[in-house]
Amino acid sequence: MTRGSYGQFCPVAMASEILCTRWTLVLIREMIAGSTRFGDLRRGVPRMSPTLLSQRLKDLEAAGIVSRLPSEREQGVHEYRLTEAGRDLKPVIEAFGLWGQKWVETEATLENLDVSLLMWDMRRNINPAPLPPHRTVVQFRYPDLPINRQNWWLIVDPEARVDLCATDPGFDVDLWITTDLRTMTAIWLGLIPVGDAGSRLRIDGDPALARTITKWMGLSTFAGQRKLIG
Amino acid sequence: MTRGSYGQFCPVAMASEILCTRWTLVLIREMIAGSTRFGDLRRGVPRMSPTLLSQRLKDLEAAGIVSRLPSEREQGVHEYRLTEAGRDLKPVIEAFGLWGQKWVETEATLENLDVSLLMWDMRRNINPAPLPPHRTVVQFRYPDLPINRQNWWLIVDPEARVDLCATDPGFDVDLWITTDLRTMTAIWLGLIPVGDAGSRLRIDGDPALARTITKWMGLSTFAGQRKLIG
């Protein structure tokens, strides 16, 4: 019997059998964050191979955590949605996140920089409410990155839909944010307040947008749980 | 790169890297429940090989979750204690337990019967307060089990220390509880109230003890979170 059950009736052990396999909690986190399609899930969990992603989704479906439905809009495509049992995992994910934010070495965390993941996360947490009622375009510039990953555009359209582009969409830019990936990630995680980044973060463009940045640029759910770094 | 990091700065991913390996959460649950010595940990996680247990304890020490100290009482023996970071995992364990209790199939859970684990758990949760001020001995009898696992004695001494024996300690017995392992486990998990077990559970002996059984016989932390079974 290799790799069998823990053989314990304890609910912690039973839950661990289902949840504590590689990638599983990260995938569930991504679903709780709102991704429902295979491609979106891949984007949120890019280092997971498609084979394994497919496998895990099947496992989770068998466990009653995910349901797989044909998409209402597109042919031959499915959507993966959390069942009630899946949604009930939110406290589990939150407990992990809080603990991770509090106790995992900052340095270890900041070894995992990933601009695409970061921008994808930021896109999700933009708060359009404080923005003007017309289209707003914010360009992020990371001069320290390879050319094809340096520029990102966040676009909030008048209907408050948020879009992310890695290629110039051609719109006029309202605000430029120029920084390095490590600084931006640390800000996102709540390790550095935007205002404390000093010369590592430059903001140019519309002064009104710049002034309200902390209002519309949402940070990680777990920001603000831990002592700040210098 | 097989089995490397998730490559994500997300605190959930960082925490998962540390916690979501086989046996780890079950081991931590055992430590939170109070076990500190290698032997006690083995008893609480009996299907884990000593090699792997030793390995995991080292991993957890490296992660700052466990500290290994020479025992104050005994030579050449160590105690494994949770650090503050380790104690902070209690909410994580609780979230797992609550979810497991609510969503894992009862039948799956009850396939993992283990009398030694159950009695060890019960021992931990006996509440001596309502018991008389002299030694109390409760004998559990499981006629459905192999002969050498049928009988267990819980002994609460006048100083309120609780002891568990699998061989007759020779004391007069105050109360006999005769049942089958599945029923007793279901009761422990809160799936059946003691009073509803009917003929599957027989109590003999001191009527006062029998009457107050729900007062002194503690159940699983997670009992009472889920709909009962028939």
Place this chain on the structure above:
DNA sequence: CAGTATCCTATCCGATACTG
């Protein structure tokens, strides 16, 4: 885009025996 199929190896882990 949404997945599947195949292959292959690193690594994890279970079993067992052994030592201070």
Place this chain on the structure above:
DNA sequence: CAGTATCGGATAGGATACTG
């Protein structure tokens, strides 16, 4: 009792290519 040493096998999962 408290751990360590060794070994072999299973398997998970990474890489890559492919299909509707």
